[in-house]
Every structure is written in structure tokens, then in C-alpha cells.
Amino acid sequence: MIRTFLKDRLAMILFFYMNTGLLILAASLYMHISNEQINAPIAFYLLLLTSFFLIVWLAVDYLHQKTYLKKLHRLAHQKTIALDSSYELEAANPPSREAQAWLRLHKRAQEDIQREVERLEQAQKRHQMFINQWVHHMKTPVSVISLLIQEGKQTLTDKEWLDDISAENDRFRHGLELMLHLARLDHFSLDLKAELVDPAAIARELINEEKRQFIRRGIFPELDAEEAEPVASDSKWLRVVIAQLLHNALKYSPQKQQARIRFSFKKQHHQLEFSIADSGVGIPAKDLPRVFDPFFTGENGRRYQESTGMGLYLAQTIARELGHRLYLHSDPGKGTTATLVFSSKTLHQT
Incomplete structure (x- = not known):
């Protein structure tokens, strides 16, 4: 901080010593015209005296600005700057009119940013509230349609079009x-x-929930849970990840060709790997x-x-937040394997 203070005043210090040198030179010329001489000790004394007053002035100036400079230096080296940082600087008493003018400008900019952030946050909250309400409202007709399809299958003879409605x-x-x-x-x-979760149980539940899709698409699930064990996770969010991987496997598997989707668990040292292969x-x-x-869909x-x-973006984001690792291995024309790696007994500890 002192080094920065001196660097800012380097030009003034150099100018001061240049001016002192010119004064000593002028005094020497005057003494020479008067047939007198200014000796080296006197010149050195004049230089030392002016240096003393320069150091005193720099010390007083530094002490006057020390609190403000220290606060400014600390804020400048923070990774993130709070929107109320101008108030911290104001509390440190800006030492000059220039600093005060700069601080007023900084406060105005921060207040404008704060108002814009608050406006955007309110807009985002309203948007999210609308999305949540809209989705919940749409779930009701989806449930009603499912019930009507079930009733129709019990009373109607031509059920093929009901299967199409059910798929949609x-x-x-x-x-x-x-x-x-x-x-x-x-x-x-x-x-x-955070809790201990049985991923095999979640896989069984999801397979049972999607049995209509397995039947309609002509696909068979295979679950190998011999090496499965509880893991540290969140059951609701982990269910979302596994459900998304299952839906992808169903969607891209050969339809009505007796294809199989294999769910398997494998222990690797202190890790548990859960794979869904189509x-x-x-x-x-x-x-x-x-x-x-x-939004990447690819070929x-x-x-x-x-x-x-x-x-997959949703699945990867949730897995990362839970402290798990998700990766894919795929052979074009042969299938894809999605693998979730649970690497510890503690959530977020890898």
C-alpha cells in the first residue's frame, strides 16, 4: 500500500528534486558572479534540508489518507465486490475533494445497478411463479386424460388410438x-x-412407473442390483436424474424390437457406479x-x-450439485451407457 502511495507521487518527487537542483545551480551561479563559491557541504545541506521537508510532507499526507487507502486496497483485492462498497469507502472519510467526487459518482452507479438488480430479481420471481403455477395447472388435465384413457380401454373395442393418445x-x-x-x-x-438413499430402490420404482412405456415400446428392463448399496444423496433430486436417463434410454432404444435396457451397479474401490445401458x-x-x-440436440x-x-443438461447439473459424477459412453449404432458415480459417503465430498 505504501509502495502504491509513493508510485502515485513519483512524478511530484522527481519534480521536487529537479526544482531543488535548479535552485542550488542558480545559487552557485549567483555566488560565482559575486566572486564567491558555494561548496559541496553547503549544497548537500540544502539538499538534505529540502529532503527532510519532503519526507515530512509525504508522511503527513500518507497518515491523512491511510484509513481510506487501506479500505480501498482491501476492496480492490476482493474476489467479489458488494453493491454497498461505496458506503464502506464513505465511512473511511475520503481525504480529498477529488476522492469525494469520485465516490459520489461510484455511489450513483452502484445505486443504479442495485435498482436494476432488484427489478430483474422481481421479474425472475414473477416468471418462475408463473412457470410453476402453469405446470401445476397443466398436470391436472394430464391426470384427467390418463383416467379417461383407462376408462376408454375398459369400454371401447378399438384401443389403438387410445394408445396413441396415451403416448402423447x-x-x-x-x-x-x-x-x-x-x-x-x-x-x-x-x-x-442430505440422506442415505438406495439408488436400486429408486430404479425399481421408476421402472414400475414407466411399465406402460416399456410395454408400448416393446422394450424389456433388466436390473442387476447385487452390488447396490445406500449412498449419500438427496432422494428427490437423484430420482429426477435417474428418471431423465431412463427416458432417454427409452426414447432412443429400438422400438418394438424386443430391445433391452440394463440397469446395473458396480463397486470400484470406494465408489459405486450405477449404469443405464441401451x-x-x-x-x-x-x-x-x-x-x-x-439446448444442444446434435445429430x-x-x-x-x-x-x-x-x-441431459438437467441431469448433469443436478448430479454435479449433489457431488456425483455423470458421464456417457456411446457407440453409434450399438447403444449408449450413462453412468452415475457416487464417490463418498458424504454429500458433496469427493
């Missing part, structure tokens, strides 16, 4: 759930409960590094209209 209704339901989970990501930490179209190598980017997205580009 499932797509609608999954889209609503995806939108709702994406809207809740901003408040992830407020809706997190035998579907696979992911081209050029697209694989970007599959977790938001498969052009072939399958169901792709939104947000499912």
Missing part, C-alpha cells in the same frame, strides 16, 4: 416435469436434504463432448422430434 400424454407429462425441475434449479440449495442409435463421436450443453435431435436438448 406421456410426452406432455415428461415435458411438464422437465420444465418444472429446470425452474427449480435456481433454488436447488434450499430444496436439498442398445439404441448411440451418439456420434463429434456430438458426445457437447451432450450436456443446454439425433434432427432425427427425433422429442429431443429438447435440456434433459
Whole structure:
């Protein structure tokens, strides 16, 4: 901080000594004209005397600005600057009119930014509230449609068109759930409960819930849970991740061809790996590094209209927040394996 203070006044110090040197030179010329001489000790004494007054002035100036400079130096080296930092500087008593004018400008800018941030936060809250309410309202007709389909299957003879309606209704339901989970990501930490979770139990529940889709698509699930064990996670959010990976496997597996989706667990040292493997179209190598980017659909997205580009982004984001690791391995034309790695007994500890 002292070094910075002196650097700012370096030009003034150099000018001061240059001026002192010129005064000594002028005095020497005057003495020479008067047939007298100014000797070296006198010149050195004059230089020392002026240096003393310069040092005293610099010390007084530094002490006057020390509190303000220390506060400014601390704020400048913080990783993030609070929007009320101008009030901290104001409390340190700006030492000059220039500093006061700069501080007034800084306060005005911060107040404008604060008002804009508050406006955007309110707009985001209203938008999120609307999305949540809209999704919940849409869930009601989805449930009603499901009930009507079940009743229709019991009374009508031609049930093929009911299966088509049911498939579209499932797509609608999954889209609503995806939108709702994406809207809740901003408040992830407020809706997190660390607990021991059985991922095999979650997989069984999801397979049972989606049995209609397995039957309609002609796909068979296989669950190998011999090495499964409880892991530290959040059951609700982990369920969202596994459900999204399951929906992807169902969507991209060969339809009505007796294909299989394999759910398996494997212990690796202190880690538990949970994999969902399908035998579907696979992911081209050029697209694989970007599959977790938001809105990225890639080559498969052009072939399958169901792709939104947000499912894997949601799964990866939640897995990362939970302290788990998610990665994909894929062979085009042979299938894709999505693997979740649980690496500790403590949430967020890897």
C-alpha cells in the first residue's frame, strides 16, 4: 500500500528534486558572479534540508489518507465486490475533494445497478411463479386424460388410438416435469436434504412407473442390483436424474424390437457406479463432448422430434450439485451407457 502511495507521487518527487537542483545551480551561479563559491557541504545541506521537508510532507499526507487507502486496497483485492462498497469507502472519510467526487459518482452507479438488480430479481420471481403455477395447472388435465384413457380401454373395442393418445400424454407429462425441475434449479440449495438413499430402490420404482412405456415400446428392463448399496444423496433430486436417463434410454432404444435396457451397479474401490445401458442409435463421436450443453440436440435431435436438448443438461447439473459424477459412453449404432458415480459417503465430498 505504501509502495502504491509513493508510485502515485513519483512524478511530484522527481519534480521536487529537479526544482531543488535548479535552485542550488542558480545559487552557485549567483555566488560565482559575486566572486564567491558555494561548496559541496553547503549544497548537500540544502539538499538534505529540502529532503527532510519532503519526507515530512509525504508522511503527513500518507497518515491523512491511510484509513481510506487501506479500505480501498482491501476492496480492490476482493474476489467479489458488494453493491454497498461505496458506503464502506464513505465511512473511511475520503481525504480529498477529488476522492469525494469520485465516490459520489461510484455511489450513483452502484445505486443504479442495485435498482436494476432488484427489478430483474422481481421479474425472475414473477416468471418462475408463473412457470410453476402453469405446470401445476397443466398436470391436472394430464391426470384427467390418463383416467379417461383407462376408462376408454375398459369400454371401447378399438384401443389403438387410445394408445396413441396415451403416448402423447406421456410426452406432455415428461415435458411438464422437465420444465418444472429446470425452474427449480435456481433454488436447488434450499430444496436439498442430505440422506442415505438406495439408488436400486429408486430404479425399481421408476421402472414400475414407466411399465406402460416399456410395454408400448416393446422394450424389456433388466436390473442387476447385487452390488447396490445406500449412498449419500438427496432422494428427490437423484430420482429426477435417474428418471431423465431412463427416458432417454427409452426414447432412443429400438422400438418394438424386443430391445433391452440394463440397469446395473458396480463397486470400484470406494465408489459405486450405477449404469443405464441401451442398445439404441448411440451418439456420434463429434456430438458426445457437447451432450450436456443446454439446448444442444446434435445429430439425433434432427432425427427425433422429442429431443429438447435440456434433459441431459438437467441431469448433469443436478448430479454435479449433489457431488456425483455423470458421464456417457456411446457407440453409434450399438447403444449408449450413462453412468452415475457416487464417490463418498458424504454429500458433496469427493
